[in-house]
Amino acid sequence: MHRPRVHVIAFLLIELGASGSLDDKHRLHDDKFPFIDEYVICIGCKSSDTVLKRDNHLLFLISEKCCSSRSVAQIKAGFVARVGRRNAGT
Numbered sequence: 001m002h003r004p005r006v007h008v009i010a011f012l013l014i015e016l017g018a019s020g021s022l023d024d025k026h027r028l029h030d031d032k033f034p035f036i037d038e039y040v041i042c043i044g045c046k047s048s049d050t051v052l053k054r055d056n057h058l059l060f061l062i063s064e065k066c067c068s069s070r071s072v073a074q075i076k077a078g079f080v081a082r083v084g085r086r087n088a089g090t
Contacts, residue, residue, distance in 0.1 A: 039075075044068040
């Protein structure tokens with residue numbers, strides 16, 4: 001992308017209405033928005049080289065570095081905009 005990470009991160013945080021910071025490995029962390037810690041970082045080897053795989057109704061985070069896995073919570077649906085025509089006269 002050839003843009004400074006700090007600039008991109010600042011933009012994303014403003015758009016998300018969140019606060020956060022980069023750690024020493026340039027990963028985004030925020031207590032109010034723990035996506036990276038929950039759905040990206042392996043607890044065992046601390047690598048971000050992970051994949052999410054669904055097995056039946058469970059979602060697993062699997063490290064491509066150490067091959068460990070753990071189940072993660074399903075991402076809940078947030079705000080859903082209702083788009084369409086309004087009823088006339090109401």
